[in-house]
Amino acid sequence: xxxxxxxxxxxxxxxxxxxxxxxxxxxxxxxxxxxxxxxxxxxxxxxxxxxxxxxxxxxxxxxxxxxxxxxxxxxxxxxxxxxxxxxxxxxxxxxxxxxxxxxxxxxxxxxxxxxxxxxxxxxxxxxxxxxxxxxxxxxxxxxxxxxxxxxxxxxxxxxxxxxxxxxxxxxxxxxxxxxxxxxxxxxxxxxxxxxxxxxxxxxxxxxxxxxxxxxxxxxxxxxxxxxxxxxxxxxxxxxxxxxxxxxxxxxxxxxxxxxxxxxxxxxxxxxxxxxxxxxxxxxxxxxxxxxxxxxxxxxxxxxxxxxxxxxxxxxxxxxxxxxxxxxxxxxxxxxxxxxxxxxxxxxxxxxxxxxxxxxxxxxxxxxxxxxxxxxxxxxxxxxxxxxxxxxxxxxxxxxxxxxxxxxxxxxxxxxxxxxxxxxxxxxxxxxxxxxxxxxxxxxxxxxxxxxxxxxxxxxxxxxxxxxxxxxxxxxxxxxxxxxxxxxxxxxxxxxxx
Amino acid sequence: xxxxxxxxxxxxxxxxxxxxxxxxxxxxxxxxxxxxxxxxxxxxxxxxxxxxxxxxxxxxxxxxxxxxxxxxxxxxxxxxxxxxxxxxxxxxxxxxxxxxxxxxxxxxxxxxxxxxxxxxxxxxxxxxxxxxxxxxxxxxxxxxxxxxxxxxxxxxxxxxxxxxxxxxxxxxxxxxxxxxxxxxxxxxxxxxxxxxxxxxxxxxxxxxxxxxxxxxxxxxxxxxxxxxxxxxxxxxxxxxxxxxxxxxx
Ligand code: SF4
Ligand code: SF4
Ligand code: SF4
Numbered sequence: 001x002x003x004x005x006x007x008x009x010x011x012x013x014x015x016x017x018x019x020x021x022x023x024x025x026x027x028x029x030x031x032x033x034x035x036x037x038x039x040x041x042x043x044x045x046x047x048x049x050x051x052x053x054x055x056x057x058x059x060x061x062x063x064x065x066x067x068x069x070x071x072x073x074x075x076x077x078x079x080x081x082x083x084x085x086x087x088x089x090x091x092x093x094x095x096x097x098x099x100x101x102x103x104x105x106x107x108x109x110x111x112x113x114x115x116x117x118x119x120x121x122x123x124x125x126x127x128x129x130x131x132x133x134x135x136x137x138x139x140x141x142x143x144x145x146x147x148x149x150x151x152x153x154x155x156x157x158x159x160x161x162x163x164x165x166x167x168x169x170x171x172x173x174x175x176x177x178x179x180x181x182x183x184x185x186x187x188x189x190x191x192x193x194x195x196x197x198x199x200x201x202x203x204x205x206x207x208x209x210x211x212x213x214x215x216x217x218x219x220x221x222x223x224x225x226x227x228x229x230x231x232x233x234x235x236x237x238x239x240x241x242x243x244x245x246x247x248x249x250x251x252x253x254x255x256x257x258x259x260x261x262x263x264x265x266x267x268x269x270x271x272x273x274x275x276x277x278x279x280x281x282x283x284x285x286x287x288x289x290x291x292x293x294x295x296x297x298x299x300x301x302x303x304x305x306x307x308x309x310x311x312x313x314x315x316x317x318x319x320x321x322x323x324x325x326x327x328x329x330x331x332x333x334x335x336x337x338x339x340x341x342x343x344x345x346x347x348x349x350x351x352x353x354x355x356x357x358x359x360x361x362x363x364x365x366x367x368x369x370x371x372x373x374x375x376x377x378x379x380x381x382x383x384x385x386x387x388x389x390x391x392x393x394x395x396x397x398x399x400x401x402x403x404x405x406x407x408x409x410x411x412x413x414x415x416x417x418x419x420x421x422x423x424x425x426x427x428x429x430x431x432x433x434x435x436x437x438x439x440x441x442x443x444x445x446x447x448x449x450x451x452x453x454x455x456x457x458x459x460x461x462x463x464x465x466x467x468x469x470x471x472x473x474x475x476x477x478x479x480x481x482x483x484x485x486x487x488x489x490x491x492x493x494x495x496x497x
Numbered sequence: 498x499x500x501x502x503x504x505x506x507x508x509x510x511x512x513x514x515x516x517x518x519x520x521x522x523x524x525x526x527x528x529x530x531x532x533x534x535x536x537x538x539x540x541x542x543x544x545x546x547x548x549x550x551x552x553x554x555x556x557x558x559x560x561x562x563x564x565x566x567x568x569x570x571x572x573x574x575x576x577x578x579x580x581x582x583x584x585x586x587x588x589x590x591x592x593x594x595x596x597x598x599x600x601x602x603x604x605x606x607x608x609x610x611x612x613x614x615x616x617x618x619x620x621x622x623x624x625x626x627x628x629x630x631x632x633x634x635x636x637x638x639x640x641x642x643x644x645x646x647x648x649x650x651x652x653x654x655x656x657x658x659x660x661x662x663x664x665x666x667x668x669x670x671x672x673x674x675x676x677x678x679x680x681x682x683x684x685x686x687x688x689x690x691x692x693x694x695x696x697x698x699x700x701x702x703x704x705x706x707x708x709x710x711x712x713x714x715x716x717x718x719x720x721x722x723x724x725x726x727x728x729x730x731x732x733x734x735x736x737x738x739x740x741x742x743x744x745x746x
Contacts, residue, residue: 019628064732066532067716073523074711077638078573079623079630080565094632103633115703116637124704125635151538153565155555155573156708157717159538283533287737319535319724323734336725376539379722384543412539 005430007472008090008437010444016083017092024093024434029142030427032177039186040285043175050174051129055112057173061166062109068166071158072109075099081150081158086415087143090434095140098150098160104136105167134176141167142178143431145421146279147372152412161421165281168422172280180425181276188289193238193272199225202271205241213251219493221251221258223266226300230265232257233297234341235273235317236308237460245481246463249309252484253341255491259355260348264306270296273313274460279422287324290316294325303332306339309482311420311459314340315377336382342458343380345487346390349397355492361399364454366486367446368392368404369439369466370414371459388412391458391483398490403450409442417457419465429468436469444473456483502681505691506673512698519702520710527714531732541722548721555718568623576616582609583652590667591674607656614649617642637704644697651690661687 034044047053062068081098083089088096095101103125110117110126117126127133146161171177187196197205206223213221224230234257240250257264270292277285297305305328307317317338322328328337336343348354368391380386388411395402409415418435446452457463457480466480542548554560559577563570586606588599621642624634655661662682672679681687700706713719721727730737 016629019632063530064533066527066530066714067536069530070527070711070714070716074705074708074715076705076708077630077633077635078562078566078569078620079627079633080562080569082629082633084565094629097629097633099633120637122636123640124637148538151717153561155559155562156712157538157561157715159536159717162536283733291739322724322728323534323730324737325739326728338725377536379539379541379543382543384540384547384722 005433007433010437010441010473014089014438014441017089019094020092021094024087024091024096024143024431025139027143027428027431028139029423029425030179031138032179032182036179036182036186037172037175037177039189040172040177040182040282042172042177042182046175050134054134054170054174055108055129057170058105058109058166059113061169062113065162065166067159067162070156071102071162072106074156075102075106075158078155081154081160084150084153085144085160086147086149086418086438087145087431087435090418090437091143091431093143095136096143098154098158101140101144102158102160102163104133104140105163108133134171134174137167137171138176141171142423142428143435145372145416145418145423145435147416147420148376149372149413149416152376164421165279167281168279169281172282178280178422180427181279181422184274184276185280185285185289188272188274188276188292189285192269192292194274194276195238195241197238197241197271199268199271202241202266202268206266209247209251209254213254217493219258221254221493223250223254224264225266226268227263227265228300230263230300230302232262232264232304232306233270233293233300233302234264234266234306234308235270235293235296235313235338236266236341237274237310237313238272239460239464240308241271243460243464244467245478245485246309246460248485248488249482250484252482252486252488252491253308255488255493256341256345256348256354256484259491259493260353265300265302267293267296267300269299273307273310273317275313275316276422278312278316286316286320290321290324293321298330304335304339305331305337306341306344308341309458309460309484311371311373311461312377313460314458315373318378340380340390341484342390342394343386345484346381346394349394356397356487356490357492358398358400358490360489361486362401364399364486365401365403365450365452366395366399366454366456367402367443367452368395368410368483369417369455369457369462369480370410371457371462372414372416372420374458375412375414385411391456394483395456395486398486401450403446403452405442405446409438415439415442417459417462417465418469420459420461424461424465432465433469433472436465436473440469440473440475443475447475453479455480456486457481458483498678499680499683501683501688502669502678505669505681505688506678508692508695509673512695516698516701520707523702523707524710524714527710531735532716532720533730533732533734535720535722535724535729536716537720537722538717539722541720543722545721548719552713552719556712568619572616572619572623574616575612576620579609579613579616582606583613583649590663590670593667593671610649610653610656614646614653617646617649621646641700641704641706644693644700648690648693648697651686651693654686655684655690659684659686
């Protein structure tokens with residue numbers, strides 16, 4: 001699968017490429033094996049009369065989602081979104097233009113569910129559901145990281161993410177699933193986290209971390225697991241338990257809790273914040289995976305739920321949890337439920353509850369990558385835009401040298417890292433490298449102009465993705481780090497022994 | 498009564514019914530379809546008021562479009578505003594006595610017709626000149642622009658080239674509204690203009706012109722960003738049954 005490809009040149013300034021039809025038609029993630037599919041309640045392979053099943057499912061989805069219905073009807077083909085997707089900018093494949101991606105599904109919707117498409121298909125570009133269409137779906141709906149950048153620019157707020165989630169849901173329903181996402185969801189159901197890390201291994205890892213931090217700082221910072229009656233349940237992406245640079249973030253959270261004297265715990269039952277069911281658009285799984293967290297919170301009798309650095313997990317937590325697993329009337333009403341770790345840290349900083357020594361990060365010139373699921377799928381704090389200001393305020397409190405990348409590449413118009421939405425898999429590495437182009441261009445500029453050598457992020461997927469793709473663009477993989485990694489460096493925990 | 502008059506009278510009844518019925522039906526379907534999850538897109542206001550303001554700036558100023566592409570915004574905005582002025586100007590054919598403010602917009606309506614044409618030509622040119630927009634255009638997108646251009650051109654032709662009997666035309670429409678049919682002047686340009694308008698009214702609820710009501714129902718634009726404060730539930734999300742403990746239990 002990993003055929004040779006060229007890393008796109010960064011160029012002097014970003015350009016909108018001319019179309020190259022079929023440039024990414026070969027990009028397809030591995031297909032999920034039958035037993036994997038069955039574990040999630042999907043058929044193992046393409047069902048008989050799958051065309052019919054797919055069309056019926058599409059109708060069902062449309063009748064269950066106003067978003068889908070309005071989005072499928074309302075596009076005027078104005079073209080405003082065509083140059084907004086990082087995958088189009090990085091690959092030049094026209095089917096990676098958001099509207100063209102939507103049209104892959106819209107053409108089928110029109111054919112079976114609209115007057116014009118039923119009687120004049122050629123006029124409105126309506127198509128029958130065929131194997132060729134399905135192949136196109138599988139390829140190009142797995143070239144969308146569901147980052148919602150296109151939706152910010154569409155005059156009707158048409159969100160291609162909703163459409164690609166629906167398409168993936170339909171594909172799963174007919175028996176064509178993506179191995180990477182479905183494998184991970186399977187592991188969460190079975191073991192409790194994406195990595196399939198069982199409880200004893202998790203406990204071991206945490207004990208090891210306690211020792212490491214003790215050695216480095218001389219302070220006994222705890223990493224508690226399954227502690228009943230703790231104040232805070234921390235739910236964080238499992239990558240935080242051992243992947244680099246994620247783990248520095250986890251250490252940062254622990255130090256914050258320690259310094260503020262907040263009792264906290266992780267849960268082995270809900271040892272994962274990520275919820276990949278979002279990516280495959282399946283709401284049964286979405287709800288089930290989220291439910292573990294409610295169960296864990298009730299079981300442990302905590303007063304607050306805090307979510308670690310994870311983009312889509314925070315979207316699910318902030319935007320969907322109240323719906324899926326709320327109401328949170330068993331939690332302390334003085335705190336937002338759920339609360340982001342950045343909100344917690346920021347509050348402590350504002351109250352002067354943390355001692356931060358910025359000079360600990362003086363070897364770094366820092367910039368911040370806004371993770372799209374945080375930027376465009378959620379919020380922090382109690383004013384709009386808090387998801388942009390709060391992480392930056394935290395960074396500024398922890399480092400002396402901070403610069404932002406170009407304004408059109410951050411904030412609500414941030415560019416995706418290129419690996420979100422269930423695409424963070426080696427069988428899609430070409431797509432990931434090319435999709436990272438716009439972010440790499442913006443980064444390159446601050447590297448050249450300000451000597452930036454550290455890009456902080458608050459998303460586990462972003463961190464893994466950049467670790468992988470930075471070297472393709474001739475940067476060190478260590479350039480990417482956690483916001484709470486910076487906090488962990490700067491925080492002063494008391495006198496060294 | 499000429500056959501032509503009968504034909505056009507019927508055509509306009511059908512067109513009006515299709516437009517009104519079709520759009521009402523679509524709105525009803527949109528309103529009835531649940532939106533199970535919160536998906537506002539930033540800049541998402543945290544209050545109802547903020548959302549009203551946001552929708553207003555979207556539909557009057559095309560705020561998002563301005564941000565994304567100045568050319569499309571320019572042509573699109575000019576076209577829509579001009580269309581509005583032209584429509585208001587046309588109210589004089591349907592009101593007796595003519596409302597005073599309709600009188601006032603008359604001169605603007607005239608300039609607007611040219612502006613509308615300019616906007617349409619600009620939008621159409623993009624469909625040929627910009628490779629990305631060419632790729633996403635289907636025959637219906639071109640036809641829709643052709644239809645609008647033809648309507649504007651035939652209207653202008655009547656104003657400047659081949660005048661039509663405005664008094665009789667107005668009598669025809671006023672008559673239509675109270676079901677007392679009057680003779681329609683049989684000028685070819687007028688007949689073309691009216692036929693095209695009727696076609697536009699009929700295709701409206703069957704085509705992408707649904708973006709007009711659609712924008713108001715778009716959850717990414719019209720939802721309040723208050724997911725944590727207010728529990729949202731609709732459709733499947735209102736039917737979630739929890740196996741474990743109940744809230745607070
Ligand atoms: S910006 Fe919106 S309306 Fe315009 S082409 Fe893209 S999806 Fe369609
Ligand atoms: S959601 Fe993101 S990845 Fe998907 S089409 Fe839109 S811009 Fe591209
Ligand atoms: S990984 Fe990060 S940047 Fe990429 S889609 Fe997720 S949140 Fe967005």
